[in-house]
Amino acid sequence: SAKPAAHKRKDETLLLGVRLTHPERVLFPEQGLTKLDLARFYEQIHEWVLPRLARRPLSLVRCPQGRNDECFFQKHPRAAIPDSVPRIDVPEKKGSAEYVYVETAADLIGLVQAGALEIHPWGSRIDHLEQPDSLVFDLDPDQGIAWKEILRVAGTLRERLESLGLTPFLRTTGGKGLHLVVPLEPSAEWEQAKAFAKGVAEAHAQDDPKRLTTNMSKAKREGRIFLDYLRNGRGATAVASYTVRARANAPVAVPIRWDELNAALRADRYNVQNLRRRLSSLREDPWVGFDEAARPLDAQLLKVMGVK
Numbered sequence: 262s263a264k265p266a267a268h269k270r271k272d273e274t275l276l277l278g279v280r281l282t283h284p285e286r287v288l289f290p291e292q293g294l295t296k297l298d299l300a301r302f303y304e305q306i307h308e309w310v311l312p313r314l315a316r317r318p319l320s321l322v323r324c325p326q327g328r329n330d331e332c333f334f335q336k337h338p339r340a341a342i343p344d345s346v347p348r349i350d351v352p353e354k355k356g357s358a359e360y361v362y363v364e365t366a367a368d369l370i371g372l373v374q375a376g377a378l379e380i381h382p383w384g385s386r387i388d389h390l391e392q393p394d395s396l397v398f399d400l401d402p403d404q405g406i407a408w409k410e411i412l413r414v415a416g417t418l419r420e421r422l423e424s425l426g427l428t429p430f431l432r433t434t435g436g437k438g439l440h441l442v443v444p445l446e447p448s449a450e451w452e453q454a455k456a457f458a459k460g461v462a463e464a465h466a467q468d469d470p471k472r473l474t475t476n477m478s479k480a481k482r483e484g485r486i487f488l489d490y491l492r493n494g495r496g497a498t499a500v501a502s503y504t505v506r507a508r509a510n511a512p513v514a515v516p517i518r519w520d521e522l523n524a525a526l527r528a529d530r531y532n533v534q535n536l537r538r539r540l541s542s543l544r545e546d547p548w549v550g551f552d553e554a555a556r557p558l559d560a561q562l563l564k565v566m567g568v569k
C-alpha cells in the first residue's frame with residue numbers, strides 16, 4: 262500500500278493545522294501528561310477558554326522541557342511562538358513591544374507548541390487596550406491559613422463589591438487562593454482602575470487587620486491573606502480561566518458559582534484530568550451573566566474610593 266505523504270517527521274504531528282514538535286514529550290511528569298495531551302485538552306475545551314481569553318495581550322509561563330525543568334515568565338516570547346499566532350504592538354514608555362494574543366483554537370495549540378504551560382492575559386482587550394474590562398482581586402493566603410478563612414474573606418469581599426454596585430465572579434486559581442473577577446464596561450483608565458482596586462482592598466483590610474493585608478512584604482503577610490490588588494495595573498496579568506498551571510497535578514484555574522464555594526472545595530480541585538467531567542456535567546456556564554453584569558467605574562464610584 263502507498264505510504265502517506267512524508268509531510269511531517271516522526272517526532273512531530275499536526276493538530277488543527279499547527280505543527281506540534283515532540284508531541285510525546287512529557288510536560289507534567291507526575292501525571293505522564295505529554296505535549297500532545299495538553300494540546301488535545303485545549304482542542305477539546307477551547308469553547309470554554311476562548312470567549313474570555315481572546316484578543317488580550319498575553320504573558321506566558323514557558324517550560325519547553327516540562328514543568329520540572331527550566332520555566333520562564335515571558336511578556337515578549339517572540340520567535341518561540343508559531344507565526345500563525347497573532348501579534349499586536351503595544352505602546353510602551355519608549356516605543357512599543359510586541360505581544361501575542363489568541364483568537365482561535367489553533368492559536369491555543371500554537372502556544373502549547375511553544376511550551377506555554379501557563380497563559381496570563383491582561384485585563385483589557387486589544388480593542389480597548391487602555392481601558393480594562395475586568396478587575397481581579399487576588400486572594401493570596403499565607404501558608405497555614407485555613408481554607409475556611411479564605412472562604413470567609415471571599416464572601417465578605419463579595420459583599421463589599423456588591424454594595425458598590427459591582428458583581429464579582431469567583432475562580433479557583435489551581436494554586437492556593439481564589440480570584441474575584443469583576444466585569445467592567447471598559448471606560449476608566451488603568452491608573453483609575455488600579456487606584457479603585459487598591460481603595461477597595463485597603464478598606465477591606467482595615468476592617469480585619471489581623472487577618473488581611475494589602476502590604477506585599479513577607480513580614481506583613483505572615484499569618485494573613487494578602488489582598489493582591491496589583492493585578493489591576495497596565496501590563497499586569499492574572500491566569501486565564503480554564504488554563505493550566507505549571508504545578509504538580511496539572512491544576513487548572515476554573516470559574517465556579519458562589520454556591521460551590523464551601524468547606525470541601527480547594528483552589529486546586531480541578532485539573533487537566535478531571536475538568537472535562539465537570540464541564541460536561543454543568544447545566545450552564547458558572548459565570549452566566551458575566552457580560553451583562555459589567556458596569557463602568559464611573560465618576561461616582563471613583564469618588565467613593567477617593568480616586569481622582
Ligand code: ATP
Pocket residue numbers: 334381399400401434435436437438439489492497498499500528
Ligand atoms: P495562587 O492562588 O496560588 O496565588 P495565582 O495565579 O493567583 O495563584 P499569584 O502568585 O498570586 O498566583 O500571581 C497572581 C498573578 O500574577 C498570576 O496569575 C500572574 O498572572 C501574575 N504573576 C505571577 N508570577 C509572575 C511573575 N513572575 N511576573 C509577572 N507576573 C506574575
Ligand code: MN
Pocket residue numbers: 399400401434438439489
Ligand atoms: Mn494569587
Ligand code: MN
Pocket residue numbers: 399401489
Ligand atoms: Mn498574587
